[in-house]
Amino acid sequence: MNWNSTAEFFAMGGYGLYVWGSYAMALACMAIEPVLAMQRHRAARRALVDEGSAP
Amino acid sequence: MSSSSFRFFTFAAPARFYGLAGALIPWCWAAFAGLAAAGLYIGFFVAPTDATQGESYRIIFIHVPAAWMSMLLYLVMAFWAAIGWAFNARLASMTARAIAPTGAMFTFLALWTGALWGKPTWGTWWVWDARLTSELILLFLYAGFLSLVSAIDDPRRADRAGALLAIVGSINVPIIYFSVKWWNTLHQGATISVSAAPKMASTMLTAMLLMTLAFWAYAFAVVFTRTRAIVLERDRHASWTRESARPASTSAAAGIRT
Numbered sequence: 258m259n260w261n262s263t264a265e266f267f268a269m270g271g272y273g274l275y276v277w278g279s280y281a282m283a284l285a286c287m288a289i290e291p292v293l294a295m296q297r298h299r300a301a302r303r304a305l306v307d308e309g310s311a312p
Numbered sequence: 313m314s315s316s317s318f319r320f321f322t323f324a325a326p327a328r329f330y331g332l333a334g335a336l337i338p339w340c341w342a343a344f345a346g347l348a349a350a351g352l353y354i355g356f357f358v359a360p361t362d363a364t365q366g367e368s369y370r371i372i373f374i375h376v377p378a379a380w381m382s383m384l385l386y387l388v389m390a391f392w393a394a395i396g397w398a399f400n401a402r403l404a405s406m407t408a409r410a411i412a413p414t415g416a417m418f419t420f421l422a423l424w425t426g427a428l429w430g431k432p433t434w435g436t437w438w439v440w441d442a443r444l445t446s447e448l449i450l451l452f453l454y455a456g457f458l459s460l461v462s463a464i465d466d467p468r469r470a471d472r473a474g475a476l477l478a479i480v481g482s483i484n485v486p487i488i489y490f491s492v493k494w495w496n497t498l499h500q501g502a503t504i505s506v507s508a509a510p511k512m513a514s515t516m517l518t519a520m521l522l523m524t525l526a527f528w529a530y531a532f533a534v535v536f537t538r539t540r541a542i543v544l545e546r547d548r549h550a551s552w553t554r555e556s557a558r559p560a561s562t563s564a565a566a567g568i569r570t
Contacts (some may be wrong), residue, residue: 259357264351266356270367275432279371279425286417287530294537299543308548 325403326543333536340533344526348368352521359515371429372516376503377524379422381531382450383485385415389457390482393475403539405471406546408478409461410538414531416454423447434498442491443499446484467546 259267269276325415361368389411396405426444427437438444457474464470492501503512503520 258350259359259361270361272366272368272432275368275428276370279374279428282424283374283421286421290414290417291530291534294534294541297486298537298541298544301541305544305548 324403326406326547329403330540330543333540337533337536340529344529346532347522347526347529351519354370354515355519355521359519362512362516368429368432371425371517372503373519373523375422375425375429376520378418378425379447379529380524380526381448381559382415382419382422383488385411385418385531386450386478387482389415389480390475393471393478397472397475402468402471402546403467403543405475406542407535407539408471408474410535410542411531412454412458412461413538414534416451416458418527418531419447419451419454423451430498433503439498441497441499442495443487443497444489446488449484450488453477455485457481485493547549 267273267277353374355370359370361367389408392404392411393408395401396403396408423444426447430439432438457477460477461470461474464473489502492496492499
């Protein structure tokens with residue numbers, strides 16, 4: 258185990274800003290991108306349902 | 313050839329892909345969650361502190377996998393775009409389009425994490441050296457591909473124009489990869505190579521490879537989702553998509569998973 262306390266873990270030996278700045282951006286991008294892809298899929302399905310209900 | 317068999321050959325591949333990809337997506341997400349959890353655990357709690365860089369090196373566990381994915385996805389995108397062009401295969405062109413945003417996202421992540429690693433290590437966020445500049449050009453190539461295919465209304469013409477851009481742009485990928493050998497750059501050399509033993513602790517390497525596999529699973533899940541969306545958008549007037557979008561009872565009969 259590398260860390261003696263939670264504070265030490267978040268401090269990352271003084272590099273907290275750089276390490277967590279990297280991981281936070283990765284988390285944000287990899288959370289938003291799948292949501293956008295799923296929304297696009299749902300919108301495409303909805304367009305088909307609307308069209309299918311038309312004559 | 314009768315018109316009904318023509319329709320079969322035209323739409324069978326996207327229809328079959330749609331169902332198969334839909335069934336695979338949850339497994340891709342499960343693999344991503346498991347691999348990322350294992351990779352992050354080893355990366356933060358098992359891998360030791362680096363002797364020269366301290367804790368800042370832990371950025372490597374997302375920086376290198378993101379950079380690898382950015383290059384790999386570009387080549388995969390160019391490959392499917394070329395197949396779609398050469399063999400008039402619509403699903404291949406749709407796959408190429410679905411890969412581009414994910415590739416661009418990983419390119420951006422590689423640049424972002426690189427900047428945050430460069431500041432404490434080199435004392436600068438950015439430097440116009442060969443590795444960083446060629447990776448930035450990769451981001452522009454993804455952006456160029458996406459704007460080009462969305463700017464042309466006829467989907468098949470857009471696919472062909474995009475394919476040309478993707479194929480020509482793929483020359484940039486070996487330039488990125490070998491840039492640290494061909495030029496004097498601030499960026500360090502290849503992290504692992506086939507010809508030499510790894511220059512890092514095996515736990516560090518394990519964490520990095522697990523994160524790479526996790527990013528692969530992520531890319532499959534997102535690209536499958538986006539390809540399914542593009543298939544529906546593109547095949548709006550094909551009979552099978554209308555079946556799949558009907559209320560539950562009929563879509564279950566059609567065998568298409570939502």
